[in-house]
Amino acid sequence: MTKVTIEVNGKKVSKDVPDHTILSVFLRDNLNLTGTHVGCDTSQCGACVVHVDGKSIKSCSTLAADINGSKVTTIEGLVKDGKMHPMQEAFKKMHGLQCGFCTPGMVMSAIDLLQNKKNPNDTEIREWLEGNICRCTGYQNIVAAVKEAASKM
Amino acid sequence: MKTFNYHTPKDIKEASKLASTSSAFLAGGMTSIPSMKLGLATYKDIIDIKHIKKLSGIKVSGKTVTIGATTKHAEVANSKDVKKAIPSLAKLAGGIGDAQVRNRGTVGGSIANNDPSACYPSACMALNAIIHTNNRKIEAAKFFKGMFETALKKGEIIEAVVFNIPDKSNYQKHPNPASRYAIVGVYLAKYKKEVNVAITGAKPVVYVDKDLSKALSNSFSVSAIDGIKLDSSEMNSDIHASGDFRASLVVTYAKKAVEAC
Numbered sequence: 319m320t321k322v323t324i325e326v327n328g329k330k331v332s333k334d335v336p337d338h339t340i341l342s343v344f345l346r347d348n349l350n351l352t353g354t355h356v357g358c359d360t361s362q363c364g365a366c367v368v369h370v371d372g373k374s375i376k377s378c379s380t381l382a383a384d385i386n387g388s389k390v391t392t393i394e395g396l397v398k399d400g401k402m403h404p405m406q407e408a409f410k411k412m413h414g415l416q417c418g419f420c421t422p423g424m425v426m427s428a429i430d431l432l433q434n435k436k437n438p439n440d441t442e443i444r445e446w447l448e449g450n451i452c453r454c455t456g457y458q459n460i461v462a463a464v465k466e467a468a469s470k471m
Numbered sequence: 472m473k474t475f476n477y478h479t480p481k482d483i484k485e486a487s488k489l490a491s492t493s494s495a496f497l498a499g500g501m502t503s504i505p506s507m508k509l510g511l512a513t514y515k516d517i518i519d520i521k522h523i524k525k526l527s528g529i530k531v532s533g534k535t536v537t538i539g540a541t542t543k544h545a546e547v548a549n550s551k552d553v554k555k556a557i558p559s560l561a562k563l564a565g566g567i568g569d570a571q572v573r574n575r576g577t578v579g580g581s582i583a584n585n586d587p588s589a590c591y592p593s594a595c596m597a598l599n600a601i602i603h604t605n606n607r608k609i610e611a612a613k614f615f616k617g618m619f620e621t622a623l624k625k626g627e628i629i630e631a632v633v634f635n636i637p638d639k640s641n642y643q644k645h646p647n648p649a650s651r652y653a654i655v656g657v658y659l660a661k662y663k664k665e666v667n668v669a670i671t672g673a674k675p676v677v678y679v680d681k682d683l684s685k686a687l688s689n690s691f692s693v694s695a696i697d698g699i700k701l702d703s704s705e706m707n708s709d710i711h712a713s714g715d716f717r718a719s720l721v722v723t724y725a726k727k728a729v730e731a732c
Contacts, residue, residue: 336474337474337475337476337477337517338472338473338474338475338477338507338517340472340504359508360505360508360509361501361504361505361571361572362649362650364569364571367571373545373574374570374574375571375574375575376571376572376575379500379501379504379505379508379575380500380504380575381477381497381500381504381517381519383477383479384477384497384500384519384521427570427571430570431570446570448570448651449568449569449570449571449572
């Protein structure tokens with residue numbers, strides 16, 4: 319067992335978990351933060367993307383013990399004062415989702431893109447979202463949503 | 472995933488001591504963790520070396536670029552120093568996997584794993600890299616032994632990779648559209664007296680193509696390798712590309728690399 323102490327969405331949490339506990343499992347099963355989705359579970363699909371110390375990573379391929387002491391932001395941590403994050407607003411406005419399964423990962427990944435590049439073009443958005451797979455939208459409206467968010471952020 | 476004991480040694484000595492026949496060193500974990508989850512690999516002890524500060528960082532001196540083993544792909548891709556000294560190396564790092572993989576994956580992990588389709592081994596071969604471990608210095612040509620097999624011994628830890636700055640270089644990759652691994656990757660490096668054309672993805676292990684390297688050493692031009700037909704009998708053949716197609720891709724991408732230099 320390992321004691322994992324991390325800050326999740328601004329709140330300090332500490333749990334004893336088996337050494338091999340994966341971060342996505344820690345978030346979903348131990349902390350009940352089920353907004354982080356697990357799709358392929360082998361780091362291909364990107365539904366599980368969260369931020370660790372400000373950078374987007376795939377939580378299904380990271381050990382909880384490995385990020386001990388870090389700050390984690392999940393999709394649940396984006397809402398401020400009851401208002402959605404501009405990226406979430408943009409996905410809603412531009413119909414950047416259908417079934418919504420991939421959306422938490424898409425949103426977290428897209429926010430990291432805008433941290434790296436303020437006004438990305440279509441190609442840069444598509445390249446960055448390489449690791450996020452959506453089977454509904456055909457990506458057009460996701461790209462439109464990221465551009466919309468870029469204009470607001 | 473099967474259970475294991477997770478260790479975070481403070482220094483290289485302690486990490487090396489923890490190693491056994493049923494242990495593995497963990498860096499970014501972008502291959503090892505999915506492999507363990509799929510049951511392709513099981514270990515009793517996982518020794519996480521990425522918290523050892525000494526193993527991370529980028530240093531450019533006169534003739535070399537030194538990249539610490541646990542330096543992440545995103546750090547190499549975005550490094551102004553690497554972009555200036557060996558632009559093709561930054562480009563290679565920026566094309567590995569996806570943004571999230573690049574935020575975790577490391578150069579040491581990539582070459583220790585020695586996936587036949589990984590990008591970094593081709594850079595090591597073309598740029599006459601020296602792999603520094605806690606015990607010795609190994610030339611790239613002697614490091615990559617076979618498919619997923621390296622010269623590393625039990626308890627041996629890669630500390631840094633030292634790349635020799637070429638006069639000109641370029642990396643061209645025909646990526647698998649899903650994984651971004653190289654179906655074929657061609658790393659070309661031109662030095663004063665030699666040209667190295669290293670190929671990944673085409674055979675069970677990275678190699679320097681002698682025909683292409685020799686032809687380009689004699690005359691550094693597209694026409695020098697135009698019409699070269701490579702033997703495809705030892706090339707990988709799978710659902711993504713036949714051996715013949717890979718042999719053809721190698722020449723095509725070598726030409727692209729020459730053009731881009």
